Amino acid sequence: MLSVTEQKDIEFSSSLISQFDEIVTRYPAGKQKAGLLPILHLVQAEYGWVSPEAMDKVAAYLEIKPIEVYEVATFYTMFFLRPQGKFVLEVCRTGPCCLVGAEKIMDHIEKTLGVKEGEVTADGKFSWRGVECLAACGMAPVLQIGPEYTFYENLTEQSVDQLINDLKNKI
């Protein structure tokens, strides 16, 4: 099931565009497509997700075909193709984290937020998902929160409660 959510009348801000401009200077002339991943990260940081309309605009900026953006945005797991909660808790679910209780942490988050993996809470503040190895196995279990991908290590149910409370107050 693929439902496309629209993001009408999207216009990139001039500060966003100037960041794009800096990114493409990092590559040889004519190879500006290499800026696609860093630019998609900026777009997601700005809007919380990467909409088809935003992808079309990125394609126009980089002078590539829209399909070249779609195929990349759908390949990499970091890009959200539909709106998420304001805070997305991404919990590592791979082997080493599971050896020290990551599955319990995910169950606890599901219970605390009251939404299933990938769903958004009614107030629009939170969503969560399990992600594959975040390369922090010695500090397991771990979770991260975009867009700056702040890291939370050695998680316990108590520390997760604390974190969620802090985030609720932050908004």
Added chain:
Amino acid sequence: MRKENNLSHLISHISNLVKMARKLLLEHINVPGINTLDVYRQHGGYRSVEKALKTMSPDAIVEEVKTSGLRGRGGAGFPTGMKWSFLAKPEGKERYLVCNADESEPGTFKDRYLMTYIPHALIEGMIVSSFALGARTSYIYVRGEMMPQIRILEKAIAEAKNAGFLGKNILGTGYDLELYVQPGGGAYICGEETALIESLEGKRGNPRIKPPFPAISGVWACPTVVNNVETIAAVVPIINDGGEEYAKIGIGRSTGTKLISASGNLNKPGVYEIDLGVPVEEFIYSDEYCGGIANGKRLKAVVAGGSSVPILPANLSLKTVNGESRLMSYESLSDGGFQSGSMLGSGGFIAFDEDQCIVRNTWNFARFYHHESCGQCSPCREGTGWMEKVLHRLEYGHGKMSDIDLLVDVARKIEGNTICPLGDAAAWPVASAIRHFRDEFEWHVTNPKEAMDRNYGLAKYADPLPKLEEVSQ
């Protein structure tokens, strides 16, 4: 063989006595402010740039790295100097050095550690290595999730540029170098060098068919070298002290120090810099390293080099099948081949205590590889999915006895039949888990209800060492 091993034991014991003096990468990791250029320089930082650019020719640097015996620290263990010497140098074409900081191998987190706490070690290594290879633009490809590390590196690069170590006419030598950080998008496959190159070009991370190798045709069809973070950082002490000094550390063809990421059920998980050749037993149990198994439990199994390498039961982790002490080196860990050995890989050392379920962990790893398969090659795309499904039903009490051989069969048909090594990496954990823990898989079939409630415990191979013929079945 045995004699050589006794000798190696002696050497490693002697090396233990002087270990504290041997930290090459992490020596100053606890110094406050070592992430800044000033403090880093106060502790000898950027000496290698001065030495290399002012007193050495690029070829001499490559020779020095060859002499050091340094092997790729990302997992493959290919000699770095040799890889560098393969780089084509056609007239009028740019050459590129790309640092692989897409650390995603489950169990591995050393590069994150290095980049977080001592980023200038990587920048310094990049400058010297780029000069050696004749690159005028270099990239550090960092996995996108490591946004904090990307910020750290960008700040370090700006500092280095301000101090004249990057940019035009570095230290007045006429050498120009620009260094950029490139974020990935969250894909394990981009740790494979040709997938990384594709990704750097702004495409999907589909590995390329080799040949041509990146040394001939890499980024934008230009000659390219891709090296792991730790490999690049190791170039710094090699240039400072000479390749010969570096080669004195370690054992046999495993020269130098290695960062080991220790995780799982250990008292002190974390990143440790070891002289290659430390006994596995010492690494797990000594207080200098992991301090033993957590909660007073017993060791059940070890994955010594990241999730891709074969899992070994406790007894074979500590001793080879010939009864010799197993060492943390490329050769010793692979002693016995896949029948009774494993690999050093990326140094992602995962310890399992007696309560861990091997079937569940194997299913977890299989799901990981299924999720991360790029989908280009059918054996990997389909096979990883089949393995995940079959392992899932074994773990959740719906397995059949024939499933166990089915898994072996699928794993065998993936291995060696794919463009890149992800297929092998997916097949090995499954094949090795069944090789060493078949009784546990069978128990899941015969006791499905019980298997949901409790763990199997220690496998029959835990103690004592199996006989040679049992292993080679």
